[in-house]
Amino acid sequence: MAEEKETKSIDQGTLELIEKAAKEGVNTTFDRAESIKACPIGSVGSCCKHCGMGPCRVPLPKGKEETPEDKKKRRGVCGATAETIAARNFIRMIAGGAAAHSDHGRGVAELFLEVAKGGAPGYEIKDEQKLLQVALDLGVEIGERSNNEIAADIGRIALGEYGKQAGELITLRKAPLKRQELWRKLGVAPRGIDREIVEIMHRTHIGVDQDYKSLLKQGVRTALADGWGGSLMATDLQDILFGTPAPILGQANLGVLEEGEVNIIIHGHEPLLSEMIVTVAQEPEMIKLAKSKGAKGINLSGMCCTANEILMRHGVPIAGNFLQQELAIVTGAVDAMVVDVQCIMQSVQTVAECYHTKIITTSPKARIPGATHVEFDEHDALKSAREIVKTAIENFPNRKGNIHIPDNKTDQIAGFSHETINYLLGGMFRASYRPLNDNIINGRIRGVAGVVGCNNARTKHNEAHITMVKELIKNDVLVLTTGCNAIACAEAGLLVPEAAKQFAGKGLAEVCETVGIPPVLHMGSCVDNSRILIAATAMVKDGGLGDDISDLPVAGAAPEWMSEKAISIGQYFVASGVYTVFGVTWPTTGSKEVTDYLFKDMEEMLGGMWAFEPDPIKAAHLMIAHIDKKRKALGIDQARERVLYDMDMRRELDAV
Amino acid sequence: MEYKIKKTKAPGRDEVELLGATFEEGKPEGEDMGKWRQKLDSREERLKYLENGERYFYSQEWFGSEKRKNPA
Ligand code: SF4
Numbered sequence: 001m002a003e004e005k006e007t008k009s010i011d012q013g014t015l016e017l018i019e020k021a022a023k024e025g026v027n028t029t030f031d032r033a034e035s036i037k038a039c040p041i042g043s044v045g046s047c048c049k050h051c052g053m054g055p056c057r058v059p060l061p062k063g064k065e066e067t068p069e070d071k072k073k074r075r076g077v078c079g080a081t082a083e084t085i086a087a088r089n090f091i092r093m094i095a096g097g098a099a100a101h102s103d104h105g106r107g108v109a110e111l112f113l114e115v116a117k118g119g120a121p122g123y124e125i126k127d128e129q130k131l132l133q134v135a136l137d138l139g140v141e142i143g144e145r146s147n148n149e150i151a152a153d154i155g156r157i158a159l160g161e162y163g164k165q166a167g168e169l170i171t172l173r174k175a176p177l178k179r180q181e182l183w184r185k186l187g188v189a190p191r192g193i194d195r196e197i198v199e200i201m202h203r204t205h206i207g208v209d210q211d212y213k214s215l216l217k218q219g220v221r222t223a224l225a226d227g228w229g230g231s232l233m234a235t236d237l238q239d240i241l242f243g244t245p246a247p248i249l250g251q252a253n254l255g256v257l258e259e260g261e262v263n264i265i266i267h268g269h270e271p272l273l274s275e276m277i278v279t280v281a282q283e284p285e286m287i288k289l290a291k292s293k294g295a296k297g298i299n300l301s302g303m304c305c306t307a308n309e310i311l312m313r314h315g316v317p318i319a320g321n322f323l324q325q326e327l328a329i330v331t332g333a334v335d336a337m338v339v340d341v342q343c344i345m346q347s348v349q350t351v352a353e354c355y356h357t358k359i360i361t362t363s364p365k366a367r368i369p370g371a372t373h374v375e376f377d378e379h380d381a382l383k384s385a386r387e388i389v390k391t392a393i394e395n396f397p398n399r400k401g402n403i404h405i406p407d408n409k410t411d412q413i414a415g416f417s418h419e420t421i422n423y424l425l426g427g428m429f430r431a432s433y434r435p436l437n438d439n440i441i442n443g444r445i446r447g448v449a450g451v452v453g454c455n456n457a458r459t460k461h462n463e464a465h466i467t468m469v470k471e472l473i474k475n476d477v478l479v480l481t482t483g484c485n486a487i488a489c490a491e492a493g494l495l496v497p498e499a500a501k502q503f504a505g506k507g508l509a510e511v512c513e514t515v516g517i518p519p520v521l522h523m524g525s526c527v528d529n530s531r532i533l534i535a536a537t538a539m540v541k542d543g544g545l546g547d548d549i550s551d552l553p554v555a556g557a558a559p560e561w562m563s564e565k566a567i568s569i570g571q572y573f574v575a576s577g578v579y580t581v582f583g584v585t586w587p588t589t590g591s592k593e594v595t596d597y598l599f600k601d602m603e604e605m606l607g608g609m610w611a612f613e614p615d616p617i618k619a620a621h622l623m624i625a626h627i628d629k630k631r632k633a634l635g636i637d638q639a640r641e642r643v644l645y646d647m648d649m650r651r652e653l654d655a656v
Numbered sequence: 657m658e659y660k661i662k663k664t665k666a667p668g669r670d671e672v673e674l675l676g677a678t679f680e681e682g683k684p685e686g687e688d689m690g691k692w693r694q695k696l697d698s699r700e701e702r703l704k705y706l707e708n709g710e711r712y713f714y715s716q717e718w719f720g721s722e723k724r725k726n727p728a
Contacts, residue, residue, distance in 0.1 A: 129693050129702045136706065136714050142699075174713060246692055422709060423692050431709030541712035 009323070009461035011491055013254045013406025017327035020404055026354045028326045029345060033457035038585075045086035046074075046590030051206040053077040058085060060590060078206055086591035087212035088204040090567070090598075091219035093587065095200040097568025098222050100342055101527050102193045102230025103365075104270055106162050108237045111272055111378050113155030115241065116148045122276055122382045123241060125151055130239045130419075137236075138170055151240070158233050164192030169229045175533070176540045178548040179577060183224065186605065188217060188575065190225035197222055212594050220575045220606070227572030232530035238309070242275055245312035245415035245524060247424075252490035254324060255409035256317035257333050261299040262290045264392045265319050265328055267348075268340035269525065271309035273362055273376045274302070276385035277338065278314050286389050293396045298389065303328065304343050305483060305525035312415045312524055321462070321487035322562075323455040326351045332403040336392030340376070341366045343454070343563065356398040360388055412490035413497070414522035416480075418534040424515060433535075433542040435515070436478075440553060441544055441636050444507035446476040447627030448539070450532045450573065453558025453566045454484050456584045462488040464559035464583050464616040469494060471620035473519040476505035477627065480535065483526040484560070494520045529569050532556075533576055546634055550577025550607025553630040555623035559583035559616050570610065574598075577607040579626040581619045586612035 008030050009015050021028050041047045041057045049055035056076030060066055066074075074082040114120040125131055125147045131154070135142050140153040161169055168189040172180055183189040190196045200222050203209035209218070239245075257263050264281065266274045280286060281298045290298050301319040302310050310316040319328050322343055328334050329351045336358045337348060349370045352359045359371040362384070367373060372391065376384045416424075426432030439445045449472050455461055465488035469479050473494075481489055489495050494503065500512035504519040512519050523531045536549045545552050556573040558566045561582050573580045588594045589612075603609040613619035631637040660676030696702045706714045 127693065128699065129696060129705070132699070132702055133706055133710065133714070142703070244693060419710070420692070426709070428692070428695065428705070428709070431705075433712075538712050 007460055010463045010466060011253070011408070011461065013408035014320075014324060014327060014461055016404065016406050017254065017330045021327065021330045021351075024330070024354065024402075026326075026330060026351055027347070028330070028351065029323065029347065029457045038458065041590070043585055043587065044590035045089045045588045045594070046082060048076050048080060048085040048088065050088065050204065051078065056080070056085070058082045058590070080206075080210060083212040083591045083593045084210050084215070086588045086594040087215040087219075090588050090594065091200050091215055091222070092204055093564040093567040094219045094223050094226075094571055095197050096564035097566065098193075098226035098230065099197050100565050101226050101234065101568065102162065102197070104341070104527060105193075105230040105234035105237070106159070107270060107272065108234050108241075109155055109158040109162075112237045112241060113152065113159065114378055116151035116155050118148070120378050120381065122279070123378075125240055126243045127240050130236065130244050134236050134240060137174065154237075154240075158237060161229060161233065162193045163195075165195060166191055169193070169225060171232050172224070172228050174232070174537060175228060175576070176537055176548050179550075182548075182606070183575075186217070186220075188221040188224060190221050190229060193225045193229045196225040212591070213597060216594070216597060219571055223568050223571035224575050226568045227530055227533055227576065231527040232533070234527040235524070235530045238271055238527075239417070242271060242309075242313050244419050245417045246420050247413055248312065248315045248415045250311045250315045250412055250414060250490075251317040251409045252320075252412050252487060253318070253409045254320055254328060254331065254406050256299075256301050256319055257328070257331055257405045258296075258299040259333055259403055259405055260296040262293070262295045262297070262393050262396045263299050263301070263334045263336075264389065265301050265303050265334055265337045266306050266310065267303035267325060267337055268344055269305045269342045269527075270340050270363075271306060271313075272378065273338075273340060273381065273384065274306050274310050275313075276381040277388060278310055278316060280382060280385040280389050283386075286386070286393065289390065290393045290396070293393055295393070295396050298393070303337075304487075305527075306340065308414070308483065308486060308522070308525040308528070311412075312417075312522070317409070318412075318487055318490060320491075321455055321484035323457060323461045329355055329357045331405050332356075332400060333405055335395045335399075336360055336388065338362060338388055339366070339368075339371075342565070344368075356395060356400050358391060358395050360391060362388070408491075410491055410493045412495035412522065413518055414486070414490075414495065414524075416517070416521040416523050417528075418523075418531050418538060421521070421535060422538065424517065433538045435511075437539060437542050437544050439507075439511050443636070444476065444511050445478050446505075446507070446624070447553035447555065447631070448478045448480060448536075449554065449623055449627075450480045450482075450529070450556040450578070451485050451559070452482045452526070452529055452532075452556070452569065453561040454563050455488075456560045456562040458562075459560055459584055459614075462491065462560075464614075464619075465489065466492045466494070468557060468559045468583075468616035468620045469520055470503055471617055472623065473500075473504040473508060475620075475624050476508040477624065478508060478511075479520040480523050480532050481520055482523050482528050482532070485558075486522045486524075489520050490522070494518065495522050526565055526569065529573075533572075536576070536578070548577055548607065551630065551634065552577075553627040553634070553636075554578060555626050556580040557582070557619060557623060559619060574602055574608040574610055575606055579603075579608055579611065579623065581611040581613055581622055583612075583614045583616060583619060585614075
């Protein structure tokens with residue numbers, strides 16, 4: 001039993017709560033992952049249910065090589081081949097992921113426009129610097145105009161990018177010039193965000209696009225519309241409204257919950273409402289109300305990407321990542337869990353019913369039966385936030401006892417936006433990526449890896465994340481992180497400068513110590529993967545490491561991925577020229593052709609390609625091998641000895 | 657952002673102005689910790705910072721590694 005339990009998480013507090021849930025008869029995702037077997041045909045992309053003649057299952061023959069005859073038989077009722085079916089399934093995942101990120105971005109753009117027009121009290125333009133930056137990106141006139149006038153134009157243009165029908169997304173122009181040319185040449189430069197997503201749904205309908213290469217190309221185009229479009233815009237507009245992240249100290253893990261206080265967990269993805277809850281929870285009337293109910297105060301914490309958003313801007317602690325959401329409720333100390341969109345398990349409600357926790361849904365797009373619904377109204381956001389905080393406070397006296405909050409929390413430093421990295425490396429007078437590039441060229445830093453993505457109940461919680469990241473930094477690879485990987489790294493104590501000395505290789509540790517940064521830089525939520533794209537572009541533009549992202553000694557990974565968003569992110573990393581390794585499972589192995597196209601042919605086409613390796617150490621070594629390959633191509637693979645020439649040596653040189 | 661200027665005598669010249677330290681002394685604490693962007697306090701300064709600090713994207717003259725071949 002003890003051994004079985006050990007297989008579920010590397011985190012002690014998580015294990016304690018899994019055990020508590022089991023004792024109290026509470027069913028969690030960890031139990032369901034054991035009792036539900038993943039469908040072996042669907043999981044490799046060999047099942048199609050796109051019409052009423054199916055579902056059609058076209059599995060590879062078991063235990064033997066596929067013969068040409070077998071292959072001919074692997075078709076759906078409509079004649080779709082296993083390749084078409086696998087490619088259709090894969091790009092529908094991209095459509096789902098791109099839609100999620102981009103609809104998040106659209107929500108921000110709508111609020112942004114309202115703020116500019118004065119229709120959203122409580123919100124304001126907090127970061128004029130970023131406003132001007134985005135105005136320059138979108139070609140908005142600055143002059144002597146007020147911030148709100150500039151913002152109104154930005155909001156209108158940003159919203160227009162979603163429904164644009166022709167041309168290409170304006171923000172693609174932020175990419176390296178060579179990359180932009182490549183996208184145009186390949187015909188994958190996205191026209192409008194919604195258009196590319198809709199086109200995937202059309203092409204994957206029965207009887208439309210039946211060439212797997214053509215389908216996968218549309219997947220690339222749509223993923224680019226996510227990374228360089230919808231996600232990038234979400235990040236930029238959030239920065240303008242709430243501030244561009246700068247280094248901030250926070251804490252992480254379930255131990256951030258406080259037994260004597262009203263615990264409110266904000267879970268989900270969008271920072272629009274959570275920003276208001278942060279404000280309201282500090283209001284003296286709310287604190288007074290909490291005290292009147294016997295609590296010492298109000299303790300806010302975050303979960304998943306909302307957590308990353310409010311951590312990066314306010315230092316609000318993080319209670320956990322995706323697989324810890326039910327367990328937070330199992331502590332018995334959570335008075336309300338406020339949710340918006342994405343990665344919220346429906347079972348938080350059933351777990352909550354075993355305790356006193358109130359699940360409060362807030363988005364009209366995401367309802368859960370049994371939950372309390374307080375719809376977020378951007379025109380009166382403070383009112384929605386007050387109603388939510390009050391509901392939590394009033395629920396405090398309903399606690400049922402048997403509370404257990406694990407004694408585990410770690411410090412972390414987050415807030416490494418591209419702008420902040422640039423500033424930290426060069427200072428106010430000459431902000432620059434030069435020190436990073438120089439240290440890559442001189443070999444102190446071997447390369448840079450973006451390690452991101454979810455948790456997956458099919459693997460041990462956080463194990464692959466931490467094993468991979470430790471292996472990378474040990475080998476002098478600087479890690480940029482977002483999403484649930486960032487939370488895992490925080491919980492493992494990797495997001496503090498001291499971690500460099502303890503876990504990083506000598507070269508990376510030296511650089512971290514000099515600049516005063518951790519070896520793993522927390523860049524934000526999953527839409528903030530766009531920050532990694534911009535950081536990579538700045539590295540290219542600074543010079544000395546090639547002309548394109550695909551020349552850089554960099555790699556990407558999502559070792560515990562599970563969501564469609566992760567597939568979209570992975571695909572836009574690949575399409576931007578990054579070698580990207582996923583763990584856990586791979587959704588196209590039912591077709592060798594489709595898998596080869598993603599794992600091999602894409603490198604020729606895009607300079608980046610996919611790889612699959614569930615073992616995190618082996619995956620880290622694949623990334624390091626790729627980084628070394630790029631270092632060799634750049635001619636920086638050999639450490640060059642620096643010789644100081646004295647006068648005699650110089651004279652000798654002159655004589656030659 | 658205020659520049660610290662020091663006046664000093666230079667050999668063969670009269671008084672010259674020297675730019676003092678451009679880093680901040682001490683360790684920022686509390687609210688200010690890490691909040692570097694607040695140091696820029698006018699639109700002009702912010703735009704200047706973008707052109708210089710974020711020159712990769714916003715300078716007319718700077719194209720970094722791309723300068724050699726394809727000025728945008
Ligand atoms: S679209 Fe073709 S393969 Fe898919 S379910 Fe219908 S008949 Fe089967």
